[in-house]
Amino acid sequence: MKKVWCVVILAVFALVIGCGAGGGAKGAAEKILKAVQSGDSDTIMDHMDLKGFYEMQKKQMEAYGAEVPTYDEWEKDFREKGKTDAKPNKEFKYEIIEVKEEGDTATVKVKTKENKEAEWEEITVTMKKIDGKWKISMESLVALGD
Numbered sequence: 001m002k003k004v005w006c007v008v009i010l011a012v013f014a015l016v017i018g019c020g021a022g023g024g025a026k027g028a029a030e031k032i033l034k035a036v037q038s039g040d041s042d043t044i045m046d047h048m049d050l051k052g053f054y055e056m057q058k059k060q061m062e063a064y065g066a067e068v069p070t071y072d073e074w075e076k077d078f079r080e081k082g083k084t085d086a087k088p089n090k091e092f093k094y095e096i097i098e099v100k101e102e103g104d105t106a107t108v109k110v111k112t113k114e115n116k117e118a119e120w121e122e123i124t125v126t127m128k129k130i131d132g133k134w135k136i137s138m139e140s141l142v143a144l145g146d
Contacts, residue, residue: 025127026096028127028135029096029099033094036094037088037094039088039089041079042079048136048138049130050075051130052138053078091113091115092112093112095110095111097110097111104128104129105129106129107124107125108125110123110124124140125140
């Protein structure tokens with residue numbers, strides 16, 4: 001019986017590692033890329049630096065004299081809009097080439113291909129650890145969608 005539990009525990013551990021649970025910046029990048037492929041806006045937004053993006057937009061709104069919503073109002077609206085914009089793209093292909101973690105920042109080199117006819121494109125995704133979770137910068141997410 002003891003051997004059976006050891007095998008079960010090792011199998012679960014292998015699954016957790018293989019599925020990218022935790023996995024540092026590479027695991028987070030893998031989740032984001034799969035979400036881009038499947039059109040899963042919730043997962044994409046959970047791995048975005050939304051507060052950084054909000055601060056950037058807040059400065060722009062203030063500069064134009066526009067009314068600035070609270071972060072919570074802005075995030076709710078942003079997530080709703082993201083759900084309607086997200087579309088699955090089963091032809092989107094990717095390959096993670098290299099991951100470099102340095103403290104709370106990371107760069108992830110990725111090859112992407114939008115569809116069968118497209119050429120492979122190499123991009124570098126920047127990420128940072130926020131509240132213990134790896135988040136992708138807005139600029140990098142835009143580059144993935146181009």
